[in-house]
Amino acid sequence: MVHRHAVTGRRAALTAFGALLVTAIPPAVAAEPAPPAGPLPSAAQTLGADRPSAPVLRAMERDLGLTPAQASRRLVNEAEAGTRAGRLRNSLGDRFAGAWLRGTTSQELVVATTRPTDVPAITAQGAKAVVVKKTLGDLRAVQRKLDAAAVRFDTRDTPLWYVDLPANRVTVEARSRAAAAAFVKAAGLDAKSAGVRVTATRPRLLADLTGGDAYYINGSARCSVGFSVTRGTRQGFASAGHCGRAGARTTGYDNTAQGTFQASTFPGKDMAWVAVNDQWTATANVRGEGGRNVRITGSVQALAGAAVCRSGSTTGWHCGRIEQHDTSVSYAEGRVNGLTRTTVCAEPGDSGGPFVAGVQAQGVTSGGTGDCRSGGTTFYQPVNPLLRDFGLTLKTAAAGAAAPQEHAVQTWAAGRVYEAGAVVSHAGVRYQCLQTHQAQGAWAPTRTPALWQRA
Structure with missing residues (x-):
């Protein structure tokens, strides 16, 4: 009997993105019938924020000082705030100067603009308006x-x-x-x-190379599985470029043959992906508190200030908040751009572990400073660029088929990664993206006002 292992985000795995683009253009999607009568799902319902898992709530209670009720409300508020921020980003255009969340229990959405006359439109969306000099x-x-x-x-x-x-x-x-x-x-x-x-501190790569579901590179170095992914009929997982080069062979946590690095980039980006053999099965699971699974349903990018949790083999499951996107880090081993900075603690061995906001994949651990005794800073590689650049599809509880990203106006398709502000055509109507994400099969623009608005 074949023993099949699950490729999960247990503990920590370095995931990344690279440069293998799928070139086939899918056929145009047939016009979709009008959505059923009745209210469309809210942002919280679309993103699963209204159904938080117990591991997420427990870790937010421990690391952010929240009660389960406060943690639940925060997840819902953050999901709704992301949609409102996306609408304002699109309406403000070049005057947009950023959006973020502040506060612990009662999160406030703040949106910045360079024009004072935009203030009424911002406050009408329930956000705090800030007028600044630079877009x-x-x-x-x-x-x-x-x-x-x-x-x-x-x-x-x-x-x-x-x-x-x-x-x-x-x-x-x-x-x-x-x-x-x-x-x-x-x-x-x-x-x-x-x-x-x-500051006297310098970020370092968090890799004495242990992880969630540990894997070994060429029989020696050890890293961890992050989010499961697929590419066509192949399945595997994302990891960090500093874990191994293309062609390096991996074995699983039980020392059985596992797979091969398909591509790897570091420095510049910290990304790679491993295709596994048929003894391993990709799942939508990430290992949470107490070994319980958190099931990933998508990859909608959270705002700065939002709560985020991380899984790692050294220190387990911890939560904190997003401080900044668009961070450049100069490690001793090389520079990496486009990382996200967080207040989540981590230690060597946690490298590559998955970061999640609720049940939305955010990225994989790259490096940081400090530890989980005194606290610290951790950086992650965002997952959406990883999926886009490698032509991968995130394994989710309801995933769609993979497809490439285009830069012109295009027909919406499941599997594509859409950046905030992108314009698509769907069922004969143009829509503009509100939040960066990889499209899932059930997230058509007509049904997800949390992610799309008519252009």
Whole structure:
């Protein structure tokens, strides 16, 4: 009898994204009948935030100081806030300067704009309006200049830089103000372009290579399985680029043959994926508190300030909040761009473990500082770019077929990764994306006002 193992997100696995794009364009989707009469699902219902799992609630209670009722309300509020932020992002256009959540038990959505006349429209959506000088596009342009300068600049004394939405600036974390000033100057920026935070810490990769469901690379180094994925008829899991190179062979936690790295990128990005043999079965599960499974239903990106939980083999299941997206980290082993910074603790061996917001996949552990005794900072590689760049489909409780991402207006299709602001055609109507996600089969625009609005 064949013994089949489940490819789960148990404990920690480094997942990532790379450059294998599916090139086949799917046929146009036939017009879908009108949705049934009655109210459409709310954002919380679409994202499963109204049905939180016990492991998520228990960890939020422990790590965020919430009661189960407060944790449940927070998950629902964060799901609804993501939709409202998406609508405002689309309506504000180039004036949009970011959206984030603040507060612990009663989360408040904050949306920034560069035009005072936008304030009434923002408050009408139940958000706090903030008028700032720089748009989100302006801030990302500054970060891109720093990213470009880091190619030729020694960043050992400037290990971190990121878009700080509440401060409306790009912040450079450095070991001295002189080091930060030199880095900013090397990027062709003036002293006012970026804020400086002096710190003695430097992020490190969290990899003495143990993980959720541990796996071994070429019989020696050890990492962990993250989110299960499929590509066509092949199944496997995402992991970190610093775990192994393309062609490296893996064995499972029980030392049986498992699979092969199909692609790997590090530094620049920290991503790879492993295709497994037929002895292993991909599931939608991530290992939560007490070994209980959290079933993943999608990959809708959470806002800065939202609660997020992580699974790892060294320290188990822990929660915290998202601090910033769009973070560049200079590890001793190389620089990685586009990471998300969190307050979740982690330790070596937790590398590659899955980050989830409710039941929505967010990313996989890359590295960080500190530990789970004194606290720390952990960075994760966002999962949606991973899925898009490798042409992968996230294994979910109700997954759709894989399809490539296009940049022009396109027909909506399950399996594609859609960025916030993308425009699609579905059933003869144009829709604009509210929140970055990989489309699931049941998430057609006509049925998910949490994710789409008519363009």
